[in-house]
Amino acid sequence: MASSSIEKERRPTRVLDGSRVAVEIKREVAETVTLLNRVYGVSPRLAVVRIGDDQASEVYVRNKVRTSAEVGIMSEHFALPATTTIDELLNLITSLNNREEVDGILVQLPLPGGMDSARVLEAIDPAKDVDGFHPINVGRLAQGQLALVPCTPAGIIELLVREGIEIEGARACVVGRSHIVGRPVAALLLQRNATVTICHSFTRDLSSATSQADILIAAIGRPAFIRGSHIKPGAIVVDVGMNKVTDEGAARALFNREEVERRVETIRKRGYTLIGDVHPAEASEVAGALTPVPGGVGPLTVAMLMRNTVDACRCRRGLEEGKGRK
Amino acid sequence: MASSSIEKERRPTRVLDGSRVAVEIKREVAETVTLLNRVYGVSPRLAVVRIGDDQASEVYVRNKVRTSAEVGIMSEHFALPATTTIDELLNLITSLNNREEVDGILVQLPLPGGMDSARVLEAIDPAKDVDGFHPINVGRLAQGQLALVPCTPAGIIELLVREGIEIEGARACVVGRSHIVGRPVAALLLQRNATVTICHSFTRDLSSATSQADILIAAIGRPAFIRGSHIKPGAIVVDVGMNKVTDEGAARALFNREEVERRVETIRKRGYTLIGDVHPAEASEVAGALTPVPGGVGPLTVAMLMRNTVDACRCRRGLEEGKGRK
Numbered sequence: 001m002a003s004s005s006i007e008k009e010r011r012p013t014r015v016l017d018g019s020r021v022a023v024e025i026k027r028e029v030a031e032t033v034t035l036l037n038r039v040y041g042v043s044p045r046l047a048v049v050r051i052g053d054d055q056a057s058e059v060y061v062r063n064k065v066r067t068s069a070e071v072g073i074m075s076e077h078f079a080l081p082a083t084t085t086i087d088e089l090l091n092l093i094t095s096l097n098n099r100e101e102v103d104g105i106l107v108q109l110p111l112p113g114g115m116d117s118a119r120v121l122e123a124i125d126p127a128k129d130v131d132g133f134h135p136i137n138v139g140r141l142a143q144g145q146l147a148l149v150p151c152t153p154a155g156i157i158e159l160l161v162r163e164g165i166e167i168e169g170a171r172a173c174v175v176g177r178s179h180i181v182g183r184p185v186a187a188l189l190l191q192r193n194a195t196v197t198i199c200h201s202f203t204r205d206l207s208s209a210t211s212q213a214d215i216l217i218a219a220i221g222r223p224a225f226i227r228g229s230h231i232k233p234g235a236i237v238v239d240v241g242m243n244k245v246t247d248e249g250a251a252r253a254l255f256n257r258e259e260v261e262r263r264v265e266t267i268r269k270r271g272y273t274l275i276g277d278v279h280p281a282e283a284s285e286v287a288g289a290l291t292p293v294p295g296g297v298g299p300l301t302v303a304m305l306m307r308n309t310v311d312a313c314r315c316r317r318g319l320e321e322g323k324g325r326k
Numbered sequence: 327m328a329s330s331s332i333e334k335e336r337r338p339t340r341v342l343d344g345s346r347v348a349v350e351i352k353r354e355v356a357e358t359v360t361l362l363n364r365v366y367g368v369s370p371r372l373a374v375v376r377i378g379d380d381q382a383s384e385v386y387v388r389n390k391v392r393t394s395a396e397v398g399i400m401s402e403h404f405a406l407p408a409t410t411t412i413d414e415l416l417n418l419i420t421s422l423n424n425r426e427e428v429d430g431i432l433v434q435l436p437l438p439g440g441m442d443s444a445r446v447l448e449a450i451d452p453a454k455d456v457d458g459f460h461p462i463n464v465g466r467l468a469q470g471q472l473a474l475v476p477c478t479p480a481g482i483i484e485l486l487v488r489e490g491i492e493i494e495g496a497r498a499c500v501v502g503r504s505h506i507v508g509r510p511v512a513a514l515l516l517q518r519n520a521t522v523t524i525c526h527s528f529t530r531d532l533s534s535a536t537s538q539a540d541i542l543i544a545a546i547g548r549p550a551f552i553r554g555s556h557i558k559p560g561a562i563v564v565d566v567g568m569n570k571v572t573d574e575g576a577a578r579a580l581f582n583r584e585e586v587e588r589r590v591e592t593i594r595k596r597g598y599t600l601i602g603d604v605h606p607a608e609a610s611e612v613a614g615a616l617t618p619v620p621g622g623v624g625p626l627t628v629a630m631l632m633r634n635t636v637d638a639c640r641c642r643r644g645l646e647e648g649k650g651r652k
Contacts (some may be wrong), residue, residue, distance in 0.1 A: 018579075039470030077585050093362075117589070118469070118471060134465070135461075135462050135465030135466045135468075135469055135471065136465055137461045137465065138465030138466075138468050138469055139460070139462055139464030139465030139468065140461045140464075140465075142464050142465065142468050142505075142509060142513075143461055143464055143505050144442070144462075144505075145444060145461065168528055169528050169529070169530050171535075177516060179468075179469050179470075183516075187468075190503060190524055190526075193528040194528075194537060195523065195524070195525050195526070195528070195529040195530070196523065196524050197521065197522065197523040197524075198516055198521070198522050198523075199521050200516075200519070200521070201517035202494055202495050202520075202521070203495070203521040204495050204497075204521070208538075209497075209521060212534075232535075265552060297375070319372065
């Protein structure tokens with residue numbers, strides 16, 4: 001009886017509103033841009049390079065260019081044909097490296113098949129590497145030095161910190177070990193003194209690892225892969241996934257009563273609705289806090305790209321040194 | 327009754343003989359050196375730089391120079407006074423970077439207080455960075471690219487592999503997050519598909535994390551810190567610690583019957599005996615395999631430095647490319 005009454009009193013899962021935090025960050029960036037302009041006469045400038053005609057990449061790039069305009073960052077967009085050779089791309093990068101007024105260079109991934117992305121990313125001046133993928137920035141991050149940090153992991157930490165979630169001493173579990181999310185977010189959590197476990201496709205008994213985590217980061221790329229049974233009751237769950245659900249029946253099994261009709265509606269209108277790597281209905285029964293999809297981690301990525309561009313600008317030009325994040 | 331008879335039949339803890347594996351590695355390196363010499367007329371060359379008169383550093387450096395001679399690597403030893411300025415040190419590094427015949431450059435740590443070691447380590451040509459501490463090598467390691475890997479972590483992996491211990495799918499726990507051992511060994515274990523947890527001074531309930539590990543790496547720097555209760559029965563335990571015990575009574579509490587008299591003898595003769603971060607008597611009651619101290623991880627570090635020097639030589643000079651380790 002007592003236990004059942006406790007169950008009934010379970011607090012509703014808190015929604016970690018990434019969209020709101022992203023707006024906050026963008027507002028701060030815009031203020032810094034205004035200040036840099038007024039005090040130093042400097043305008044941060046971002047160059048975005050896209051090769052080929054991948055639809056998703058096009059949407060991402062458009063979003064980055066539009067957000068730049070919103071916060072007052074100058075941007076240049078280079079859309080190169082799929083037939084571009086690696087030498088042509090490297091030449092463009094060299095010219096952007098050499099242009100003093102360019103603060104940030106971003107080459108949108110994935111590159112066309114067969115192009116050596118490690119070689120391309122290493123060609124970017126580390127001081128302008130706003131995606132934080134250059135090995136020297138990866139190494140500096142791992143060594144706890146000042147570095148440009150990949151945007152999604154940096155956004156996740158920013159969200160946790162601004163939402164008042166204690167990282168120090170927490171057990172954190174990162175599922176997925178990509179170079180874009182899993183590994184760098186694990187490095188950042190470790191730097192903030194969490195005890196960090198990294199799981200992946202070779203992990204045996206995944207739920208025994210995940211269900212001990214006070215902070216669970218899912219960055220796998222498989223829809224609703226993390227079920228209720230993977231989650232420690234009350235845990236903070238960050239869902240980095242972004243997958244499409246096109247089937248109404250599937251949607252009905254994934255979303256809870258309050259949400260399902262809206263989602264079905266979205267499928268009927270757009271042909272799909274977005275779902276993360278975490279089963280939303282099950283997670284909302286167990287987790288203490290959860291990032292929604294969409295509106296959780298997604299908007300933070302672009303916001304942090306803006307902040308990285310401004311940080312790169314200040315650091316390169318020696319304005320208010322040392323204000324970059326670790 | 328059954329359980330007690332099973333206990334009695336417990337297999338004795340296997341000793342992971344690092345000294346033997348180190349001899350094996352050095353023999354292989356010596357063979358490669360002979361081959362490089364015969365086929366290409368090339369002699370790998372290592373430059374070791376030491377600043378000040380730290381006693382332990384002097385012993386380490388002497389050991390590195392002597393081992394170089396053993397395997398046929400040419401070595402140069404620069405012993406600079408404690409009064410050396412950072413600019414003088416950077417000048418020396420630049421001249422070593424520029425000397426075509428120098429394949430490896432090692433600056434012995436720790437540097438004298440007040441000297442910016444990050445700046446010194448970044449000055450070393452990454453292609454000659456046989457300690458693997460340059461951020462670009464740290465980043466390449468994290469990204470799973472070809473890199474020069476820190477010697478102790480590389481030696482630990484080499485030991486596990488040569489002893490036939492399966493890393494893939496194992497739960498590994500690394501206690502300690504130094505840039506020299508803890509973090510890079512975690513990166514290497516992850517690359518070999520272990521599920522990796524990193525613990526440190528902020529970890530709450532350490533034994534709940536360690537006692538789930540199939541492979542437990544202790545790299546903390548506190549004598550006998552890891553007790554029997556931290557260890558999963560049958561686990562592989564790698565003890566990276568190297569601490570001095572000077573008190574006979576303390577030694578009697580730490581070593582088991584077969585070993586204690588020899589250890590007390592050593593204390594009487596030399597003034598101390600070496601102990602790791604793992605309680606040896608307790609661990610030998612629980613672990614499936616254990617690296618001894620001394621004779622476990624220690625000898626592997628210098629052996630791997632030799633291998634890194636030969637790898638750097640081959641890679642820099644374009645001889646048998648791609649043979650470097652990850």
